[in-house]
Amino acid sequence: MEISILMLIDILVTLVVSYKFFTLVKETRAIQLLNGVLILLLIRFFSGILGLKIFNSLLDQVKTVILIALPIVFQPELRRALEHIGRGNLINQLRRRDKFQTHIDKLVAAIIRLSKDKIGALIVVKRATGLKDIIDTGIELDAILSVELLINIFTPNSPLHDGAIIIDKNRLVAANCLLPITKNSNLKQSFGTRHRAALGISEESDALVIVVSEETGVVSITYDGRIESNLDEFSLKERLFSKFDELGVN
Known part of the structure; x- marks a missing residue:
């Protein structure tokens, strides 16, 4: 027995x-x-x-x-x-999910407004993998995440609208950052530099990257070296929460 x-x-x-x-x-x-x-x-x-x-x-x-x-x-x-395995138990993850709810709402609200106005954006959400080398390529901000700040940063002709921003928890860590470009040659011709940079960093880290196309306003998300496009507000939130168990948010 x-x-x-x-x-x-x-x-x-x-x-x-x-x-x-x-x-x-x-x-x-x-x-x-x-x-x-x-x-x-x-x-x-x-x-x-x-x-x-x-x-x-x-x-x-x-x-x-x-x-x-x-x-x-x-x-x-x-x-x-x-x-x-090293990110902690289920109870801690559930607590982090409650705290991250507000951050997701702010992030998605800003992205939808950028999409409607066809303002290009490249947003990297840090998870477990450190992004210090990427942060060092840009300008450190360490500002509280807000809808208005995100929109102002990506508004054309603003000093920081080029490059990517890095978000860690509820902080906008840096802006105008440079990302590695993917070497994947099988991408659609419609994918521009932002999409290729988003794929590049998602291939080298576990970062979650959101892209807004300035030509079409289409919202895309990349993670683990793959990309999903044509996301609306609901599907974007759903995708963020479906990946939440992998997010390093406290």
């Missing part, structure tokens, strides 16, 4: 860990590689049953190379997993 309980615990722990890992990679480019690995293991299983010795030997060599390469390829996902 004791062995059965231990086996049950073992199975449950394995399932939980596997599920959490899958949720971390399912919306990233790593999921394609993971699918390829699973297919390769499936082929190896059936080739073993059929007794294809030479083919099996070749697959074993490929498997060894993959096992060495996986930690390198999955480095961003492994880093996010460790950061997620």
